[in-house]
Amino acid sequence: MRLIKRIGEWFDHRLQLAAPIREAAEHPVPRSTASWFYVFGSAALTIFLLQVATGILLALIYVPSAGEAWSSLQALNHQVALGWFIRAMHGWGSNFMVAIVLIHMVQVFLFGAHKYPRELTWILGVFLLLMTLGMAFTGQVMRFDQDAYWGLGIGASIASRVPVIGPFVVKLMLGGPIIAGATLSRFFALHVFVIPGLLIGLVCLHVLMVLKLGINEWPMPGRIVRRATYEAEYHALTKKDGAPFVPYAIWKDMFFAGFIILAVTACAFYFGPFGPTGQPDPTIIQTAPKPDYFFLWLYALLSLLPPSLETPFLLIVPPLVILGLILLPFLSGEGEKSWKRRPIAVVTVLLIAITLGTFTRMAQFTPWSPHMSAWSGDPVPDRYIHGTTALERQGALVFQVKQCRNCHSLGDTGGQRGPALDSVAVRLTQDQLIRQVIQGGGNMPAYGNNLSPAETTALVAFLETLHPAGQLPARDAARELVLNNGQVKTSGTQP
DSSP states (O other): OHHHHHHHHHHHHHHOOOHHHHHHHEEEEEEGGGGGGGGGHHHHHHHHHHHHHHHHHTTTTOOOOTHHHHHHHHHHHSTTTHHHHHHHHHHHHHHHHHHHHHHHHHHHHHHTTTTTTTTHHHHHHHHHHHEEEEEEEHHHHHHSSSHHHOOOOOOHHHHHTSSTHHHHHHHHHHHHSSSSSSHHHHHIIIIIIHHHHHHHHHHHHHHHHHHHOOOOOOOOOTOOOOOHHHHHHHHHHHHEEEEEEIIIHHHHHHHHHHHHHHHHHHHHHHHHHOOOOSHHHHHHOSSOOOOOGGGGGHHHHHSSSSSSHHHHHHHHHHHHHHHHHHHHHSSOSSSSSOOGGGGGHHHHHHHHHHHHHHHHHHHTTTTOOOOOSSSSOOOOOGTTTTTTHHHHHHHHHHHTTTTTGGSSSSSSSSSSSSSOOOHHHHSSHHHHHHHHHHHHHHHOOOTTTTTTTTHHHHHHHTTTTSSOOOOOOOOOHHHHHHHHHHHHHHHOOOO
């Protein structure tokens, strides 16, 4: 014991940590605060630590390569001892973390803990929620299966609609014009380094703010928050009816955190890990790339919205929601804290919960793949290949084999997710067709890695034949002008 004490004194003399740790452990909290309603913040921190530990173990085996990621997850599932269990703990820990952070945010809002002087604490919580969702999305991409590939394609489609910076954001996300090895490397860096680093920094600031400003007291009806008097009233309350956080309040946090760990363990053992499903292949359209549960409401909403409303919704609603959450403590920084006297707050939470729950439920049966009235195995109608060249007929075969009609109609038959192709040659020039096929765009995935140059050339040659009779295909006037000028100059130099 003497030796341990001397070693501890030696470290403390140099690190000076004993005093701040003791101060944090003994900081007074109102006795009414030591409630089961206040355990969600510590539970979220516990789950985050679990995610860090399991993530490190997974990173020892996982290979962030487009060609090896799927195989490494299969090895974890079937070859590495308890690899499947670690994956399951990490996956279910992500789900529990999102749920607990959301519940904590709702509890803070209903208990008025966002009011003065805890505005910055609330704002940090908003960014912690966004980072948690970012971790969840990038974690799904790490599976790099069919769902991950198409989910990432949809995410890139959403990002591409941002005015001005959309193409730059997509290139930054994907590491190029298409989903490839660089894409997975970037998301691996985000998932393992960038977002966890931001989370650690934000968590430290969040805990510091809680220690400095104190834990929110129980919201008694009639206890009004006033900027001029609140801090003095709070300190008077902690002196009169306060208790040290350790050991008075911490036992409930520890009990609930232990319960959450057991729940994650039980779900991991019973349900197992998430995926991976089939290997990523953009030529397989008949798939249901549903995201994990916390994004299902958005999946259903985008599936049900008319195409004309998708872009305005994505560009307007999410930024307004985030801005509203950030401005909330400044717009409602004083007044009543108790939810019993804030009916608008209660109704708002209920409406949001019912809406998200309804859309999440609808996502279970909302179809993603387009309604089919033709199958890609059916041959292209004769009238579209009559009088065509060998190269154009080869392109029609590529069009058939790669299942292009799963999303595009031709001759009033086929999918409805993408535009009809009967007159595509009128809308897009040859260069634009090549770019669209290779790089994708909108709801269309990139096929650059799944078509050979010969197949791309043939497919574009066939698409150039799809225009109404008597109407010429689209031309690049600027390119023709340059070519004509070059011919004039060349002819002018001849004797």
